[in-house]
Amino acid sequence: MALIKYHKDLIVYQKAFESAMEIFNLTKTFPSEEKYALTDQIRRSSRSVCGNLAEAWRKRRYEKLFVNKLIDSEGEAAETQNWLDFALACNYLNEETYKELYIKYDEILAMLVKLSKDYEKWTFQKHTQ
Template sequence: METDFKKNQCLISHEDLIVYQKAFESAMKIFELSKKFPMEERYSLTDQIRRSSRSVCANLAETWGKRRYKAAFIAKLSDSEGEAAETQVWLKFAVNCHYIDIEKARELYGIYNQILSGLVKMIHNPEQWLL
């Protein structure tokens, strides 16, 4: 994700951020995996893991729109960071409930660690992203 952290005039929208691309791809993988969760989880674990994984992306989109205001930019990045960490918790529940194969979950958990790392770098270096 190193290219996310260089001042780059080619970044036109939030969708150009590698951290966003990883989050979106991971949310789609979670969506596909969660289709196999039992029906009794529909309004609990299934809904929660889908919501938090999608919220990482949605908050990044909002973050991009708040680049004029440092405090708002950082606050939305923090929201995205929280949703990414929450998604990791739901992944652990899904593994412990035997809904997701441990290897698939490890892969996704690792990607969310990368996402979290990218978000933290943006939080600590907001100036290069601000308008």
């Protein structure tokens, strides 16, 4: 297992970033009337997964804050899945692309839950005197 020094070293961050960029590129084809609605919402939530992970990483000396930011990241990933549902229902995505992205976010969610459950492995240990 490679040493994880930065949030960008986390596989979950890498998957979330890659997925957010995929969504960004896909949403370029959404209708212009969705610019301030669905397009904006799905881009924001997908990017927020990464943003909250970066914040969590910097707050890992405080266990509760670390876990809280991971939970925020989970919420953003689930919100992204919600917007994917709308994009499919509006016929902005085909079924195959939808399924691939939805599965990616299921994997991201599973990794975030594992990080939260195993928070002691990632947070700074309290020093006893």
